[in-house]
Amino acid sequence: MSQSIQFSSPSHTPHLLHLPHSQFNRPLSSISFRRFPLTTIKYTSIRASSSPSPSPDLDSSSSSSSSQVLLSPNGTGAVKSDERSVVATAVTTDTSGIEVDTVTEAELKENGFRSTRRTKLICTIGPATCGFEQLEALAVGGMNVARLNMCHGTRDWHRGVIRSVRRLNEEKGFAVAIMMDTEGSEIHMGDLGGEASAKAEDGEVWTFTVRAFDSSRPERTISVSYDGFAEDVRVGDELLVDGGMVRFEVIEKIGPDVKCLCTDPGLLLPRANLTFWRDGSLVRERNAMLPTISSKDWLDIDFGIAEGVDFIAVSFVKSAEVINHLKSYLAARSRGGEIGVIAKIESIDSLTNLEEIILASDGAMVARGDLGAQIPLEQVPAAQQRIVQVCRALNKPVIVASQLLESMIEYPTPTRAEVADVSEAVRQRSDALMLSGESAMGQFPDKALTVLRTVSLRIERWWREEKRHESVPLQAIGSSFSDKISEEICNSAAKMANNLGVDAVFVYTTSGHMASLVSRCRPDCPIFAFTTTTSVRRRLNLQWGLIPFRLSFSDDMESNLNKTFSLLKSRGMIKSGDLVIAVSDMLQSIQVMNVP
Numbered sequence: 317m318s319q320s321i322q323f324s325s326p327s328h329t330p331h332l333l334h335l336p337h338s339q340f341n342r343p344l345s346s347i348s349f350r351r352f353p354l355t356t357i358k359y360t361s362i363r364a365s366s367s368p369s370p371s372p373d374l375d376s377s378s379s380s381s382s383s384q385v386l387l388s389p390n391g392t393g394a395v396k397s398d399e400r401s402v403v404a405t406a407v408t409t410d411t412s413g414i415e416v417d418t419v420t421e422a423e424l425k426e427n428g429f430r431s432t433r434r435t436k437l438i439c440t441i442g443p444a445t446c447g448f449e450q451l452e453a454l455a456v457g458g459m460n461v462a463r464l465n466m467c468h469g470t471r472d473w474h475r476g477v478i479r480s481v482r483r484l485n486e487e488k489g490f491a492v493a494i495m496m497d498t499e500g501s502e503i504h505m506g507d508l509g510g511e512a513s514a515k516a517e518d519g520e521v522w523t524f525t526v527r528a529f530d531s532s533r534p535e536r537t538i539s540v541s542y543d544g545f546a547e548d549v550r551v552g553d554e555l556l557v558d559g560g561m562v563r564f565e566v567i568e569k570i571g572p573d574v575k576c577l578c579t580d581p582g583l584l585l586p587r588a589n590l591t592f593w594r595d596g597s598l599v600r601e602r603n604a605m606l607p608t609i610s611s612k613d614w615l616d617i618d619f620g621i622a623e624g625v626d627f628i629a630v631s632f633v634k635s636a637e638v639i640n641h642l643k644s645y646l647a648a649r650s651r652g653g654e655i656g657v658i659a660k661i662e663s664i665d666s667l668t669n670l671e672e673i674i675l676a677s678d679g680a681m682v683a684r685g686d687l688g689a690q691i692p693l694e695q696v697p698a699a700q701q702r703i704v705q706v707c708r709a710l711n712k713p714v715i716v717a718s719q720l721l722e723s724m725i726e727y728p729t730p731t732r733a734e735v736a737d738v739s740e741a742v743r744q745r746s747d748a749l750m751l752s753g754e755s756a757m758g759q760f761p762d763k764a765l766t767v768l769r770t771v772s773l774r775i776e777r778w779w780r781e782e783k784r785h786e787s788v789p790l791q792a793i794g795s796s797f798s799d800k801i802s803e804e805i806c807n808s809a810a811k812m813a814n815n816l817g818v819d820a821v822f823v824y825t826t827s828g829h830m831a832s833l834v835s836r837c838r839p840d841c842p843i844f845a846f847t848t849t850t851s852v853r854r855r856l857n858l859q860w861g862l863i864p865f866r867l868s869f870s871d872d873m874e875s876n877l878n879k880t881f882s883l884l885k886s887r888g889m890i891k892s893g894d895l896v897i898a899v900s901d902m903l904q905s906i907q908v909m910n911v912p
């Protein structure tokens with residue numbers, strides 16, 4: 317038997333209360349069935365109530381699916397190494413209509429709902445991880461999103477990776493999303509003529525030049541991407557490579573060549589970012605002249621649209637304007653709202669305009685690599701906390717990125733300080749953590765991912781054991797009345813979930829919005845998000861606590877629940893007696909019930 321609260325309007329005939337049904341007639345503990353008063357609130361529109369059968373996703377991964385197909389996500393929890401052997405196959409059973417990746421299935425069966433990982437994991441794909449088997453190992457290890465940094469590699473190379481990830485999703489039932497990260501027009505070094513790195517020693521004089529090389533790179537010479545470089549720098553400026561990992565002082569300018577003395581030695585990596593400082597401040601005039609999205613970036617964006625990426629992360633965002641521009645560009649060229657725009661917060665301007673940028677975006681990234689080159693390092697932790705809080709308040713997913721496990725590029729074990737940094741990001745309840753060089757070109761990509769996964773799980777459990785339910789009041793964000801109702805429903809459902817100790821919140825959502833509202837509350841239990849399209853399912857894979865499933869459903873909640881229970885039960889992913897709260901954005905309702 318279920319207990320429900322429902323909101324309805326005169327223009328919409330709700331399915332009233334969910335009366336006991338043959339499938340729901342287990343008494344809910346000792347509480348006798350009682351109808352909650354039906355709250356009738358007048359408003360003109362109920363989102364999605366008029367479109368109970370959303371158009372099917374055109375994505376190839378869904379084309380073979382029947383209307384009953386239910387897909388479960390990957391990487392929601394820990395994967396023991398001995399499970400890897402069983403993980404390889406997607407299970408498709410025509411009779412039951414279920415398709416599910418065995419990682420999630422095994423996880424839910426063995427450890428129950430509580431053990432699922434809430435913090436999402438992003439891996440930058442590079443030479444160390446671009447093969448199909450390597451990508452599969454990452455998916456099995458918990459990768460929710462694969463990031464492609466357009467600063468590196470050719471479009472053909474990126475296309476190969478995108479197609480491999482898509483194939484992995486189709487063949488193994490994963491829901492790994494793809495995030496394309498733009499190069500941006502910031503100044504960076506050339507590609508070192510094919511060398512993996514170059515060592516700059518203390519006291520050496522190097523030449524930074526805008527000249528192109530005909531053949532191989534002359535010794536101690538670095539090409540620079542920006543034509544105005546030699547004109548803009550001055551003798552005495554400090555040149556920071558890769559956010560200060562290596563430092564030089566400008567000592568002489570000779571036409572297109574700039575002679576620089578190495579003051580902090582280190583490894584120069586291909587296409588590393590360059591910033592310059594004068595009298596203790598970042599030189600920014602030059603940046604203001606350059607477009608946030610360069611002409612090369614626009615071509616990459618067209619490529620991303622054509623290849624169907626799920627997110628575009630925009631480097632060096634300065635204002636909301638560029639985000640709005642890109643969003644209208646995408647709306648005109650890709651199927652409605654299918655590509656999420658992530659603002660990378662990595663410049664002083666982006667901090668100044670933080671709220672408006674985040675409001676305009678579909679999410680943000682704390683891009684600590686470049687941010688740490690633009691503001692003093694000791695200010696980065698406070699900036700991180702502020703960005704995470706603003707994203708939470710405005711209900712946008714937030715990614716903490718760069719150097720989380722930097723030492724694991726070379727070593728199989730992280731430093732204690734790195735573990736503490738990962739823990740802090742998890743404790744701040746950020747949606748996702750990101751690996752960069754650790755997974756792109758490091759020696760231990762799978763181990764680095766395992767560290768993120770195990771540390772996330774442990775810190776999340778610790779949080780729950782300490783019963784640190786969120787006491788932070790969440791500001792109201794909905795603009796329409798219908799949105800406000802959805803928000804109140806999700807806030808209440810999350811609170812009820814914590815107070816009643818339910819096993820899971822089920823959310824039925826066509827656009828994904830309702831699921832993100834539940835995620836925003838960071839409830840104690842996992843959130844099963846049922847959505848009708850594979851593209852929404854993949855995008856939800858970036859958000860905290862959401863286990864996104866694809867399922868075709870109607871606006872009849874009782875039949876949706878029946879269908880979900882029987883599909884999940886038949887695969888052993890839930891069991892009779894589990895306590896569930898269900899919310900839906902078609903019928904704005906909250907129901908509490910035991911799984912029959």
Ligand SMILES: Nc1ncnc2c1ncn2[C@@H]1O[C@H](COP(=O)(O)OP(=O)(O)O)[C@@H](O)[C@H]1O
Nearest residue numbers: 440441442443465467468469585752753756757
């Ligand atoms: N697609 C790629 N091809 C080759 N190398 C890559 C690729 N993506 C990332 N890398 C390597 O991984 C390093 C870390 O990645 P990332 O942090 O995304 O780039 P960056 O250091 O340029 O900001 C890069 O410096 C580069 O050496």
Ligand SMILES: C=C(OP(=O)(O)O)C(=O)O
Nearest residue numbers: 662683684685686717718
């Ligand atoms: C994630 C970042 O951007 P990129 O790796 O593209 O420089 C960063 O600067 O931290």
Ligand SMILES: [K+]
Nearest residue numbers: 467497498499
């Ligand atoms: K980039």
Ligand SMILES: [Mg+2]
Nearest residue numbers: 662683685686
């Ligand atoms: Mg950056």
